[in-house]
Amino acid sequence: MKTYRLVSYPHPALRKKAQPVTEITDEIQHLIQEMLRIMYEGNGESTGIGLAANQVNSLHRVIVMDTPQYRDENAPMEKRIMINPEIVWASEEMMDCHEGCLSVPHVSGGPVPRHARIRVKYMDEHGKTHEEEADQLFANCIQHEIDHLNGVMYFDYLPKGKRMSFMRKYEKAQREEKKAGN
Numbered sequence: 001m002k003t004y005r006l007v008s009y010p011h012p013a014l015r016k017k018a019q020p021v022t023e024i025t026d027e028i029q030h031l032i033q034e035m036l037r038i039m040y041e042g043n044g045e046s047t048g049i050g051l052a053a054n055q056v057n058s059l060h061r062v063i064v065m066d067t068p069q070y071r072d073e074n075a076p077m078e079k080r081i082m083i084n085p086e087i088v089w090a091s092e093e094m095m096d097c098h099e100g101c102l103s104v105p106h107v108s109g110g111p112v113p114r115h116a117r118i119r120v121k122y123m124d125e126h127g128k129t130h131e132e133e134a135d136q137l138f139a140n141c142i143q144h145e146i147d148h149l150n151g152v153m154y155f156d157y158l159p160k161g162k163r164m165s166f167m168r169k170y171e172k173a174q175r176e177e178k179k180a181g182n
């Protein structure tokens with residue numbers, strides 16, 4: 001089966017809307033395994049805590065997450081596979097987040113306004129439906145990944161001046177990476 005690869009901004013898949021999964025086929029199971037592999041592998045400078053299908057050039061509504069030390073620092077990592085995730089409730093209370101993205105290497109930025117608490121409905125890889133509440137980093141990560149499925153990038157939220165300096169910094173990092181032959 002196909003080997004997937006992480007794509008970097010401005011790859012066109014990152015601006016497309018992913019489509020709902022209607023059946024969990026072998027192809028979808030393979031995509032999930034590939035996404036987990038790529039998330040844990042990261043982009044050479046950091047490993048990921050979340051990944052959306054658009055980031056591996058696939059347009060299925062699938063996200064994977066493994067948010068470290070959520071709620072309880074002694075708890076195991078919080079691994080999630082979410083198919084067709086949907087935010088069914090969001091708090092009015094917002095939080096300012098500082099974010100990074102495997103598809104936007106070398107840079108990070110904020111403030112990105114996110115709902116402080118959300119309830120998300122999704123299907124797992126066995127086709128079972130779940131609804132769960134999230135806050136803190138977990139809620140932040142879910143909102144970031146669902147945005148990817150809709151073609152939205154976290155830097156879209158930055159105030160204009162900050163966004164322009166963010167893009168200049170990113171483009172410079174991309175040029176330097178090219179020069180280094182990566």
Ligand SMILES: [Zn+2]
Pocket residue numbers: 100101102103144148
């Ligand atoms: Zn991302």
